[in-house]
Amino acid sequence: MKFKIQQKGDAEPWYFEVGDQVLSRGLTPGQSFIARKLDNQLACLGELEVRLHPDGRSIAVGDVIVPFSGSSQVIKGTDVRMKMGAPAIFRRIAIEQVKPIAPAKTTANLGGGEQKSPLTGKVLSVLVTEGQKVREGDVIMTIEAMKMENRILADCNGLIQNIRIALGANVSVGDPLCFLKPEEEENGK
Amino acid sequence: MSQQEKVFKELVFRPFSKVLIANRGEIAVRVIRACRDLGFSPIAVYSEADRDSRHVSMADQAICIGPAPSSESYLQIRNILVAAKKSGAEAIHPGFGFLSENADFANAVLEAGLVWIGPSPQAIHAMGDKTFAKRAVTAAGVPCSPGKNEPLKDVEDLKKVINDIGYPVILKAAAGGGGRGMRVIRKSEEIQESFAACQREALSYFGNSDVFCERFIERPRHVEIQILADSKGNTLHLFERDCTIQRRNQKLIEEAPSSFISDRTRAEMGRVAVKAAQSVGYVNAGTCEFILESPEKFYFMEMNTRIQVEHPVTEAITGVDLVQWQLRIASGEEINFKQDDIQIRGWAMEARINAEDPFNGFRPSAGEVHQLEFPTGPGVRVDSHLYRGYKVPTHYDSMVAKVIVQGQNRKDAMAKLYRALGEMVIDGLDTTIPYHQALLKSNAFQSGEYTTRFVEENETLLKEFESHQRPLTQEEALAAAIHAKNPSSHPTASGHIHLNEKSIGESAAQSGKAPSQWAVAHRMDATRR
Numbered sequence: 001m002k003f004k005i006q007q008k009g010d011a012e013p014w015y016f017e018v019g020d021q022v023l024s025r026g027l028t029p030g031q032s033f034i035a036r037k038l039d040n041q042l043a044c045l046g047e048l049e050v051r052l053h054p055d056g057r058s059i060a061v062g063d064v065i066v067p068f069s070g071s072s073q074v075i076k077g078t079d080v081r082m083k084m085g086a087p088a089i090f091r092r093i094a095i096e097q098v099k100p101i102a103p104a105k106t107t108a109n110l111g112g113g114e115q116k117s118p119l120t121g122k123v124l125s126v127l128v129t130e131g132q133k134v135r136e137g138d139v140i141m142t143i144e145a146m147k148m149e150n151r152i153l154a155d156c157n158g159l160i161q162n163i164r165i166a167l168g169a170n171v172s173v174g175d176p177l178c179f180l181k182p183e184e185e186e187n188g189k
Numbered sequence: 190m191s192q193q194e195k196v197f198k199e200l201v202f203r204p205f206s207k208v209l210i211a212n213r214g215e216i217a218v219r220v221i222r223a224c225r226d227l228g229f230s231p232i233a234v235y236s237e238a239d240r241d242s243r244h245v246s247m248a249d250q251a252i253c254i255g256p257a258p259s260s261e262s263y264l265q266i267r268n269i270l271v272a273a274k275k276s277g278a279e280a281i282h283p284g285f286g287f288l289s290e291n292a293d294f295a296n297a298v299l300e301a302g303l304v305w306i307g308p309s310p311q312a313i314h315a316m317g318d319k320t321f322a323k324r325a326v327t328a329a330g331v332p333c334s335p336g337k338n339e340p341l342k343d344v345e346d347l348k349k350v351i352n353d354i355g356y357p358v359i360l361k362a363a364a365g366g367g368g369r370g371m372r373v374i375r376k377s378e379e380i381q382e383s384f385a386a387c388q389r390e391a392l393s394y395f396g397n398s399d400v401f402c403e404r405f406i407e408r409p410r411h412v413e414i415q416i417l418a419d420s421k422g423n424t425l426h427l428f429e430r431d432c433t434i435q436r437r438n439q440k441l442i443e444e445a446p447s448s449f450i451s452d453r454t455r456a457e458m459g460r461v462a463v464k465a466a467q468s469v470g471y472v473n474a475g476t477c478e479f480i481l482e483s484p485e486k487f488y489f490m491e492m493n494t495r496i497q498v499e500h501p502v503t504e505a506i507t508g509v510d511l512v513q514w515q516l517r518i519a520s521g522e523e524i525n526f527k528q529d530d531i532q533i534r535g536w537a538m539e540a541r542i543n544a545e546d547p548f549n550g551f552r553p554s555a556g557e558v559h560q561l562e563f564p565t566g567p568g569v570r571v572d573s574h575l576y577r578g579y580k581v582p583t584h585y586d587s588m589v590a591k592v593i594v595q596g597q598n599r600k601d602a603m604a605k606l607y608r609a610l611g612e613m614v615i616d617g618l619d620t621t622i623p624y625h626q627a628l629l630k631s632n633a634f635q636s637g638e639y640t641t642r643f644v645e646e647n648e649t650l651l652k653e654f655e656s657h658q659r660p661l662t663q664e665e666a667l668a669a670a671i672h673a674k675n676p677s678s679h680p681t682a683s684g685h686i687h688l689n690e691k692s693i694g695e696s697a698a699q700s701g702k703a704p705s706q707w708a709v710a711h712r713m714d715a716t717r718r
Contacts, residue, residue, distance in 0.1 A: 003659070010660045027677050037302055037667075059665035059671055066665050069614045070560055083611075084665065095673050163569075
């Protein structure tokens with residue numbers, strides 16, 4: 001498996017290759033293996049010895065220790081956030097397997113579509129009506145959870161359709177709230 | 190004086206051994222620990238949503254007091270008293286929040302023949318009515334922000350006050366607290382609407398539409414004084430806590446001492462806070478909150494008649510166990526040290542860790558704790574009710590832990606807090622840890638030059654912190670890819686998020702379990718924006 005790794009904001013990415021068998025089944029704590037450093041044409045620049053520390057909190061690359069505090073979290077697409085370093089801070093890093101398949105343009109990456117509740121709570125206000133045009137970032141509704149008011153924002157410019165909840169309703173994570181028809185789609189793409 | 194004089198029971202002080210804690214979560218755990226330290230038997234109460242909570246498992250007895258909504262459980266005076274009777278509790282500690290500042294609850298506890306671990310219902314009532322409190326402390330010589338210390342009769346009344354003190358002014362609910370139902374008025378066009386809105390909110394939040402008005406201080410510091418008073422007439426202060434760093438009136442980081450005030454102001458504020466407490470015959474632990482316009486100019490805001498979230502920073506710098514003393518004072522003990530015995534040692538800071546996602550507007554994040562590791566080492570304390578496998582319920586406050594550090598000075602305390610937050614692992618929930626880390630590295634926080642508006646005026650704090658990180662080294666880049674891609678770096682295979690949608694599906698299929706709600710929420714999150 002070849003990877004392109006780039007921290008958000010960094011000028012240049014890094015490229016590495018790790019044997020498929022190494023990651024497919026999961027590393028045993030204490031296990032060592034060799035990874036290859038690549039250039040941006042994916043040619044090999046050299047080898048590095050890697051060892052996963054049995055406490056699950058760090059990885060040694062040669063004699064350099066890279067600590068981790070917790071698991072990585074997917075943010076969006078190939079971007080993950082992980083807490084690493086000493087003292088560990090959160091870094092946002094895009095980790096891409098090289099040989100990418102071009103993603104099809106869908107409602108999902110255009111924004112819009114079915115607007116689902118990101119949290120469990122009670123609908124405090126519904127600020128739009130069906131057929132209303134909204135702009136990206138407009139507040140569609142507010143949901144109260146854990147004593148706090150949370151604003152649900154429009155993903156993109158578009159048209160509000162099919163409002164599925166009413167004022168005061170209790171919603172759970174993932175419950176559909178309304179449909180947001182993206183503007184581009186509306187204009188016939 | 191208030192419209193109808195209520196007749197409240199007087200406090201009773203007598204030894205006890207069984208203590209019911211009418212609270213949940215972190216503070217219930219804290220009080221249980223104080224009970225254990227003193228050899229008392231702690232009794233927990235819990236709602237149906239809290240059956241699996243840590244405070245339940247740490248107690249000697251645990252009694253269910255109703256369904257998940259706090260209005261049907263933790264706020265049900267009757268249910269709590271029934272639990273007390275059933276369990277044979279002799280005293281009740283209210284913690285903070287819920288019924289802790291409810292004079293009727295304190296009174297009911299006393300009427301049931303139990304010891305109330307807190308100030309008298311009369312003192313709670315007096316301090317709970319903000320206009321009454323301001324009148325009482327003003328009479329005792331405590332400085333208050335200019336305004337009218339009585340409920341406003343109508344809009345005309347409000348206009349008259351504004352004429353006297355000038356814009357901007359702030360309208361507050363007389364029965365309020367916690368920053369809810371407050372409105373700032375900057376020009377005459379806003380008067381009518383703000384007055385009506387504030388009355389409405391006061392009624393819906395606090396069941397009393399009385400509002401009052403005082404001068405609004407634009408960019409204040411928030412500094413409070415800890416009070417401890419016993420039944421023998423000793424009233425002491427334990428110096429200040431600086432709680433200026435707040436978001437929507439909720440404190441984020443508290444520290445003691447305050448870097449803002451001089452020793453002279455410190456002594457003056459302490460003296461004034463003792464007077465304020467004495468003016469209502471205060472007994473037990475309490476806190477006088479002040480706002481500061483400048484390092485010398487402070488105004489009394491309110492008195493919190495309970496233990497506070499941030500009490501550990503005071504415990505750290507003074508060495509006084511405040512919750513133990515709450516219990517000891519209630520049992521009739523006399524405070525065995527004098528004002529002059531209390532000295533500030535070093536510098537303490539507390540970061541409140543909330544289950545909220547600071548990268549997404551502090552959206553609450555309920556879910557299951559998959560991995561948990563608390564920081565330790567010199568000067569570090571963690572108060573929390575979390576355990577591995579615990580599912581954080583959505584019904585209550587989002588605070589899940591407090592990290593308290595003590596250093597030799599402010600710089601050392603900041604370094605220790607930063608280190609501790611780096612070591613802390615709470616997997617499965619989004620937490621405010623990254624926000625605290627960014628805050629600790631900001632110039633304004635480090636230099637001590639900030640006001641209560643800091644968080645709202647620095648919305649991009651976290652983004653800036655991320656963008657100022659040094660580039661990844663080759664070792665970090667490689668390790669990051671392996672960490673993210675390696676299933677065994679994620680000890681909880683079931684439902685944990687992996688690098689891409691495909692591997693999520695795979696891991697869920699491998700473990701034969703559906704992904705957790707939390708993972709689903711995050712995946713949705715990932716596709717939202």
